[in-house]
Amino acid sequence: MNYTYLLINLGVIFFPLVLSFDKKVHFFSKWKFVFPAILITGLVFLIWDILFTKLNVWSFNPDYLIGVNLLGLPLEEILFFLTVPYACVFIYECLNAYFPKNNLQKYSLAVSNLFLGLCVAILFFGYNRWYTLINFGFLFMVLAYVEYVNVEFRFMYKFYRAYLVSLIPFYIVNGFLTSIPVVMYNDQQNLGFRVGTIPFEDHFYLMGLLLMNIYLYEVFKSKDVKRT
Numbered sequence: 001m002n003y004t005y006l007l008i009n010l011g012v013i014f015f016p017l018v019l020s021f022d023k024k025v026h027f028f029s030k031w032k033f034v035f036p037a038i039l040i041t042g043l044v045f046l047i048w049d050i051l052f053t054k055l056n057v058w059s060f061n062p063d064y065l066i067g068v069n070l071l072g073l074p075l076e077e078i079l080f081f082l083t084v085p086y087a088c089v090f091i092y093e094c095l096n097a098y099f100p101k102n103n104l105q106k107y108s109l110a111v112s113n114l115f116l117g118l119c120v121a122i123l124f125f126g127y128n129r130w131y132t133l134i135n136f137g138f139l140f141m142v143l144a145y146v147e148y149v150n151v152e153f154r155f156m157y158k159f160y161r162a163y164l165v166s167l168i169p170f171y172i173v174n175g176f177l178t179s180i181p182v183v184m185y186n187d188q189q190n191l192g193f194r195v196g197t198i199p200f201e202d203h204f205y206l207m208g209l210l211l212m213n214i215y216l217y218e219v220f221k222s223k224d225v226k227r228t
Contacts, residue, residue, distance in 0.1 A: 037216035
């Protein structure tokens with residue numbers, strides 16, 4: 001039994017949880033929107049995770065796990081879909097509270113179109129690799145939906161800002177997970193290109209995970225406003 005992955009999870013959520021009671025952000029008051037978004041997104045990504053484990057897209061090093069498994073996944077991997085989204089949505093709300101101006105929103109669609117084009121290009125060359133196919137296919141669908149179907153509210157500039165800041169802890173956490181390694185990737189199922197020890201696809205896995213969480217979070221907030 002080893003607590004490495006569990007401690008990484010606890011480290012991810014510790015400061016966001018403690019700082020949730022910050023007087024300016026009041027993140028705790030938004031939990032009723034945060035946790036449903038995390039739950040729904042987590043269920044989607046857990047199905048994906050179970051599939052990828054069965055397809056040997058990735059595997060988990062038992063030397064760094066406590067040994068408790070649910071649905072064929074380590075408990076720590078399931079907790080990942082709570083701790084990481086919570087921390088990222090917290091970053092999103094902190095930036096919104098301390099830097100509320102949204103002057104660059106008009107450029108967000110152009111940025112999204114670039115990412116949509118990137119998804120199409122990578123899918124063209126990497127469609128025969130499971131991680132690449134599902135990762136970029138999912139991101140394309142969610143991003144296209146948010147930008148072209150969702151017409152109620154616009155938040156993509158704020159999303160991209162939060163995503164960029166989230167990359168800082170992402171490199172630390174994923175750096176540990178992939179260099180120890182706790183999570184082992186099968187390069188037959190990805191592009192084989194890494195930033196340090198982190199697969200290229202992981203950057204867009206984070207983007208898809210964060211985008212779905214924040215979109216649902218904003219949906220639940222907007223519905224609450226309408227009721228009041």
